[in-house]
Amino acid sequence: MQFVLLGFSELSDLQGFLFGMxxxxxxIIITGNSLIIILTRLDPALQKPMYFFLANFSFLExxxxxxxxxxILVNLWTQDRNISLLACATQMCxxxxxxxxxxFLLAVMAYDRYVAVCHPLHxxxxxxxxxxxxxxxxxxxxxxxxxxxxxxxxxxxHFCNSNQISHFFCDIPPILKLACGDTFAHEISVYxxxxxxxxxxxxxxxxxxxxxxxxILKLPTASGRAKAFSTCSSHxxxxxxxxxxxxxxxxxxxxxHTAGIDKLLSLFYTIxxxxxxxxxxxxxNKDVIAALRKLLFKK
Numbered sequence: 001m002q003f004v005l006l007g008f009s010e011l012s013d014l015q016g017f018l019f020g021m022x023x024x025x026x027x028i029i030i031t032g033n034s035l036i037i038i039l040t041r042l043d044p045a046l047q048k049p050m051y052f053f054l055a056n057f058s059f060l061e062x063x064x065x066x067x068x069x070x071x072i073l074v075n076l077w078t079q080d081r082n083i084s085l086l087a088c089a090t091q092m093c094x095x096x097x098x099x100x101x102x103x104f105l106l107a108v109m110a111y112d113r114y115v116a117v118c119h120p121l122h123x124x125x126x127x128x129x130x131x132x133x134x135x136x137x138x139x140x141x142x143x144x145x146x147x148x149x150x151x152x153x154x155x156x157x158h159f160c161n162s163n164q165i166s167h168f169f170c171d172i173p174p175i176l177k178l179a180c181g182d183t184f185a186h187e188i189s190v191y192x193x194x195x196x197x198x199x200x201x202x203x204x205x206x207x208x209x210x211x212x213x214x215x216i217l218k219l220p221t222a223s224g225r226a227k228a229f230s231t232c233s234s235h236x237x238x239x240x241x242x243x244x245x246x247x248x249x250x251x252x253x254x255x256x257h258t259a260g261i262d263k264l265l266s267l268f269y270t271i272x273x274x275x276x277x278x279x280x281x282x283x284x285n286k287d288v289i290a291a292l293r294k295l296l297f298k299k
Contacts, residue, residue, distance in 0.1 A: 001159070002082050002084055002085070003083050003085065003088050003163050004082055004083075005075060005167065006165060007168030007169070008072075008076065009081070019076040019077055025275050028275055029062065029069075029274050032275070032282075033061045035292070039291045042291075043294065045287055046288070046291055049127040050112055052136070053105065053112055053136065057105055057109065058277075060140075061274040065270065065271060067169075068095065068270050072169065083170065085155065088170040092151050092170040092172070095171065097143050099143075099246070100146070100197045101140050101143055103143075103246075104138070104139035104142055106239050107201035107208075108136070109235055110235065113208065113209075113212060113235060114208040114212055115127055146197075150193055154186060159178045159179055164178075167263060168267070172190055174262065176190075198246055202243045216229060230286075234280045235281075237280055245269040
């Protein structure tokens with residue numbers, strides 16, 4: 001069985017422009033996130049748990065965007081929008097697994113900031129190298145079995161109405177729309193898994209940051225408060241961008257889904273957010289800026 005991705009079909013006059021724009025964005029994402037990985041590996045000042053998790057996050061963003069964007073570029077270049085059922089299922093599975101990893105990794109990064117700000121004297125003990133590696137590995141692996149199962153469940157449905165996917169890539173909402181018969185049980189399964197992988201990490205992040213803010217407000221000096229806020233604000237901004245769009249996409253009822261809004265949200269959290277993440281983390285972080293200057297202007 002073949003599916004047809006119709007995400008850009010109504011923009012046929014802009015195919016060349018879109019290819020150029022998305023190619024540029026892909027290069028920016030790969031370059032920006034790779035630069036952060038290189039900096040955290042080479043600079044001694046960045047050999048801290050915060051930057052270990054940031055390097056993991058940057059590598060994740062490269063993988064995350066590479067699941068969807070190269071296929072989009074091929075479709076735009078060749079005008080061939082066909083995708084096999086196996087390729088569609090594989091794309092969805094990796095997209096969901098990496099999305100779950102991002103949710104957990106953002107929660108781990110919030111926990112790291114919580115320990116650093118609220119328990120600074122115990123930070124080196126609590127966030128030792130073994131704990132950091134375990135938290136990172138757990139973030140990468142926890143979603144794999146569940147998302148493989150969810151993908152298998154969705155593609156076990158019968159698709160008798162149409163094979164035309166009104167989207168840029170294979171995602172849950174547009175695939176469920178093609179299924180015939182009652183999909184209520186599958187929708188409930190999607191909501192439960194989304195609650196587990198999106199809502200729970202987001203609540204843990206909110207709890208961490210509420211405690212962080214409460215602790216920061218008790219600091220005696222304005223400079224201390226400003227420094228503490230600066231180390232957390234970039235991560236909080238990334239959290240709001242990612243979780244905001246993901247929550248709207250996966251926790252809305254099926255009746256509320258519209259192709260236009262789904263496409264816009266998907267572009268936002270699959271392409272736009274990964275592009276801005278390196279800028280957010282580098283431009284708002286003095287240590288990263290200093291490391292970049294040392295790398296670029298090294299004699």
